[in-house]
Amino acid sequence: MRLKVLITLVVTLLISNHTYAYNEHTNDKDPEKDKLILYVLKNLLTRGHYVQKxxxxxxxxxxxxxxxxxxxxxxxxxxxxxxxxxxxxxxxxxxxxxxxxxxxxxxxxxxxxxxxxxxxxxxxxxxxxxxxxxxxxxxxxxxxxxxxxxxxxxxxxxxxxxxxxxxxxxxxxxxxxxxxxxxxxxxxxxxxxxxxxxxxxxxxxxxxxxxxxxxxxxxxxxxxxxxxxxxxSGFDPHTSYMSPRIKSRFDQDMSGKLEGIGARLQKEGIYTKIVELVSGGPAWKQGELEPGDIILKVAQGEEEPLDIVGMRLDDAITFIKGKKGTEVRLTVKKKLDGSTKVIPIIRDIVELEETFVKSSVVEKNGKKYGIINLPKFYIDFSDVKKRNAASDMEREIERLKKENIEGLIVDLRNNGGGSLKTVIDIGGLFIDKGPIVQVKYRGEAASIKNDTDGKTSWNGPLVVMVNEMSASASEIFAAAMQDYGRGVIIGGKQTYGKGTVQNVLPLNYYVKKYPDDLGALKMTIQKFYRINGGSTQIEGVYSDIAMPDRYSYMEFGERDLDGALPWDRVKPANYKRTSSYSNFGEVISSSKERINADPKFISINEYAKWLKKNQDDNTYSLNYDLYKQESEDLQKEGKKFKDIFKFESKLDFNSPEYEVPLFKQDSVLKDKRVAWHKNMKKDIYLNEALNVLSELKMKNNYQLVKK
Incomplete structure (x- = not known):
């Protein structure tokens, strides 16, 4: 807050002393408007960006x-x-x-x-x-x-x-x-x-x-x-200028009003790229569309596809959106292997409920375990009384405790982050009290953010699932649990590595009475640090147990972005490891041996190497016979991997008891949970996380926190 006030004073003073002539009725080709936007951006960046450049x-x-x-x-x-x-x-x-x-x-x-x-x-x-x-x-x-x-x-x-x-x-x-x-x-x-x-x-x-x-x-x-x-972008890859049209869509995104296929899109050059899939949305359920995929064409059902390469994002979105129950067919270029694929999706209303916390119960070897899925660290700052990720997580833990669970998995895969406040509060649910994260402004000492309430909701066995798409707030939580020794982190080799914080600054706030909307600057103003002193920037969080996946060898994450801010460290916070488990190291070793010997994981690792090889091969023959042969060879190679993710556990996943009566009133919710539980049975990564959870043993002085 202190920094924002300083920026406001400095920039307002500068602009008030710098004369710009503008007409009451400006237009798109107004050179003075262009210069004014540049002037404001320059002053905001040089005075407020985390990096003094x-x-x-x-x-x-x-x-x-x-x-x-x-x-x-x-x-x-x-x-x-x-x-x-x-x-x-x-x-x-x-x-x-x-x-x-x-x-x-x-x-x-x-x-x-x-x-x-x-x-x-x-x-x-x-x-x-x-x-x-x-x-x-x-x-x-x-x-x-x-x-x-x-x-x-x-x-x-x-x-x-x-x-x-x-x-x-x-x-x-x-x-x-x-x-x-x-x-x-x-x-x-x-x-x-x-x-x-x-x-x-x-x-x-x-x-x-x-x-x-x-x-x-x-x-x-x-x-x-x-x-x-x-x-x-010369300051860092997460700092960007948002035109009035982009800012309007950003505000809509933040309000949570989503519709269509349930995917967040952004412009990348002349292309429309998938940035994120909304958990529970049509694209997420269909299962073939992935973050990083490029949409080339859009067809309404069986109609002729429309090429959207070069189309402005707003226009592309209008073709992708549509009424509930209608079909859209997307021709996409897959991020992983560069192949082109037509993906049919039945549009639906993307309900916010599916971006909220949800839980499931599973029985393994005669014991019950809980799984909580947290798609993002959400909060509505305009109304703090509304539900948020921390209060929902606390309530879900209490509900699972009534089911007599003996261990808990928190699934943060594909969680891109969210509110800093909620991640601090959620971290506090698993420790008595103490530091959760450190935050640093430019030129200032790191500020330690603590959980102070002394209340613990869950002190039993804990496993945290992450992948390469777990970023920002997800990394803070995973890092805190790792630093405290509070739980096992399992997933990809390392998380995304986004350890920076951005603030959105509307430019008109700094140019009083300007008649036109000047857009906004999304600017990096802080960096996150673990309580052990290391930044989550670039490095992310390395899993205690790394499982092979399709991204294992890909250029993927903050470390692969041009101009990403570097990793560094600050003084560690004062904290004490919980030392909760009597067999922490043995469980991790056992899991690694199991993964290394598992034919499925071995095949997935080979598939990841194959994807990396094809990602690096960007040369195509323009002799038709050779092109066709190369393409057929690639398809033939790919066929041997087509079943590598086929898996089905013998476990049954069920909704917690409180949710069952709701199904009589809400058949849509029931269908969503049935689909989720079906996918969980097929999730080889979740299966191994449950193996780990079932093996963890608390020390003799452990006693489960009661409600």
């Missing part, structure tokens, strides 16, 4: 590269001749920022608009005739490693190869579909390669035309937002 030549070079690459991620527009002209500003952008000068932006943006117009002629001309599919050539689609074209002639060759790859891919898909159709109906008409190729070129042309119609619909403010994000 000099606006120097290194920073200038970052903005230069980032903006050009964000406008042209596939190397379709700019040549080295263009870069030579742009480079006059390569080390001057920092000086321009100090003066709120946008000359670099105007030059690059102006050239970009010219290139967009030229691109339409290029792809139309190239798609008029068939490509040479017998020519031995290849394309590397890891465009970060591909240099910009030397000149316009080489740029056309880049275009030719990219379009040729799209055509080849569609021809192969069409051939496979035709073969499947002929198996079912031998009288079905078989098209020749030439006919399939012609259809594929027509489809690619239509998709390109649709794409460029949408690109031309974008306004100066859309591209200027790209430039501003190129600037603010």
């Amino acid at each position: 000099d606006l120097n030549d290194t920073f200038s070079e970052h903005v230069y590269n980032e903006f050009i690459n964000n406008l042209d991620p596939s190397k379709r527009y700019f040549t080295q001749d263009d870069l030579k002209e742009f480079s006059q500003y390569k080390f001057e952008i920092d000086d321009q920022l100090r003066e709120s000068n946008i000359a670099f932006y105007k030059l690059v943006y102006g050239r970009f608009l010219e290139k967009i117009k030229a691109a339409k002629l290029t792809y139309n001309t190239l798609l008029l005739q068939p490509f040479n599919y017998e020519k031995d050539e290849e394309i590397n689609i890891d465009y970060d490693k591909v240099p910009f074209a030397k000149d316009e002639n080489e740029l056309i060759q880049y275009w030719r190869k990219q379009l040729k790859l799209q055509v080849i891919s569609r021809v192969q898909d069409a051939e496979e579909q035709q073969e499947e159709k002929l198996k079912k109906d031998k009288k079905a008409k078989k098209k020749s390669f030439e006919e399939l190729e012609y259809d594929a070129r027509k489809e690619v042309l239509k998709n390109m035309e649709d794409l460029y119609i949408r690109i031309e619909e974008l306004e100066n403010s859309d591209w200027y937002s790209t430039f501003l994000n190129s600037v603010v």
Whole structure:
């Protein structure tokens, strides 16, 4: 709070002393508005960001590269001749920022608009005739490693190869579909390669035309937002500028009003990316869509799919949303292996109830155990009397204790975080009292956040499940339980590693009486530290027991983000390990031996290596026969892994007794719980977590906390 007040005073003072002329009726092409936004952002960042960063030549070079690459991620527009002209500003952008000068932006943006117009002629001309599919050539689609074209002639060759790859891919898909159709109906008409190729070129042309119609619909403010994000990303990858439209959607997200397929989306270059699946939502239930997947096309049921590459996010969302019970078919590029897949999802109302705490009871070897699933650390700051993750967790523990459970699993897999207050309160449910986390502002000593109530809800055996998607508040809780020795952390090798805190600052708060919405800055203002002194940034939390999963060898997490803040440490807090267990080390060793010998886990580990190998292979043959052979070989390799996640335990998962009467009034809730329990039986990771929990023994002086 102290920092925000300081920022407010400083920036308001600066802006009041800096004159900006603006009309009452500003518009999207108002250069003074653009300069004003840049001015406010610069002052907020240099005075309030966690990192004190000099606006120097290194920073200038970052903005230069980032903006050009964000406008042209596939190397379709700019040549080295263009870069030579742009480079006059390569080390001057920092000086321009100090003066709120946008000359670099105007030059690059102006050239970009010219290139967009030229691109339409290029792809139309190239798609008029068939490509040479017998020519031995290849394309590397890891465009970060591909240099910009030397000149316009080489740029056309880049275009030719990219379009040729799209055509080849569609021809192969069409051939496979035709073969499947002929198996079912031998009288079905078989098209020749030439006919399939012609259809594929027509489809690619239509998709390109649709794409460029949408690109031309974008306004100066859309591209200027790209430039501003190129600037603010120079501080860290979680700091971003939100245009008024993005800020509006962010506010809607925070309010919890979700609908459609139950997925959070964000723009990544020209693509629409899945960021998170809402637990219990349609996409989560369907099971094939995953965070990191890119949505390429959207079809309404059996209608023709619409290409959404290049479409503004708001527009893409309108096509993905729809009425409950209707089907949407998403053509996605999978993050893990780069394959393209059509995923059908039946839309539904995404109820907030499924983002709240829920629990289950299971019996193993004659003993009962509880499982609590916590999708996020939620709270409504506008009404503290409303339910929140901490009060819900406490209530659920009390309900499970009435079931006479003898151990508890807290499942934080895919939990991206949430409220700091709730994670401190939840941590306090498992210890008497003491520090839970340390928080540090720039230039200040770390502040220790304690649980102070002296009340413990659960002091019995505890296992905490995490994975690579467990981030932020999840990592704080897991780290605290690990540092206290309070529970076993089991899951992926390490959690995501996001140890920073962001605050959203509406820019109009600092520019009084400005008539237009200027958007907002989401800015990193703090770092988290464990009570042992180490940061959760980059490192995350290493599991006591690491289980192989599909992400094991992937570049995944904070450590793989450009410009991520570094790991460091502060002075440890004063805390005492609980030493609750008599066989902690033995249980961990036993689990590791079991995992290493389990054929299922061995296969999953091999699958993870295979995914990593394919992730690193970004080169495709543009000779059709070779492309087809490579694709068939890949599919053949993949088939041997198709059943690796098939698993079914002999355990039965049930709702706690309090929930059963609710099913008579709410059949939807009952269906959701039935689906959840069915998935739990198939969860090999949960099965091993239960093995661990069942083996943990408390010391002789242990006595279960009673209500």
